[in-house]
Amino acid sequence: MNVMIFSALAEPHRLAIIELLSEGPLQVGNIAERLELSQPQASKHLRVLTSVGLVQVQPVANKRIYKLRPQPLQELETWLETFRRSWDEKFDNPETYLHQLQTAENNKDHSK
Amino acid sequence: MNVMIFSALAEPHRLAIIELLSEGPLQVGNIAERLELSQPQASKHLRVLTSVGLVQVQPVANKRIYKLRPQPLQELETWLETFRRSWDEKFDNPETYLHQLQTAENNKDHSK
């Protein structure tokens, strides 16, 4: 899993942009207005979101319509599914926990 | 959705710790060793992960066993599901896209 998507979403305004765009495409001015951002700030954040592929531009006249790109969030969902497997297998399973403790014990330094 | 979990996962080493812990609980020394981190670095990153609830400590003797906490990642999964609804409803739907364009048009400044 790549870290870029997380750092892109780690900024409150960018996360708000993503959630706003989940309702549908918007042009820069509307995004800035709705989130009470300056226009340059909105553009800068949209640039970051575009660079990591979370967002996509579509020029219409002298406007630029931004919309979400499903792929990265879908990949994130896939990544999370691999964790669900871990929950089901290992969590609240005393035997597994014991095994981990023994593993830690076996990893001790035997070279001295 | 809270931004904290994203900033916690936005650091490569911390993301690696999460993925490592998905295989099972580990003590600090083993985490540091496996990821080629200094022990203080590992402790610091684990502190961040704990503070956002992604990880949980369990003291055993003078060791500290860290393991994942399912809740935050499950909440993230839930958050992503709300997006899936948007994909299915709105994506590749020309009518919706047109509606957005018109909405943008209607949001123009009427006060002048």
Place this chain on the structure above:
DNA sequence: GGAGAATATTCCCGTCAAGGAATATTCACA
């Protein structure tokens, strides 16, 4: 092609977080 709307870019500054090194703390055990 000139004007104006919509958007992007640049420059500058303050803040914050990560890493390294050193040190402190906690715990078991002899």
Place this chain on the structure above:
DNA sequence: TGTGAATATTCCTTGACGGGAATATTCTCC
């Protein structure tokens, strides 16, 4: 109680990032 193992904390420095202000760019339309 003292020693060593395991882990946490502090201090410091440096680089990256967000915000504001100003400016540049792009596009449409007359």
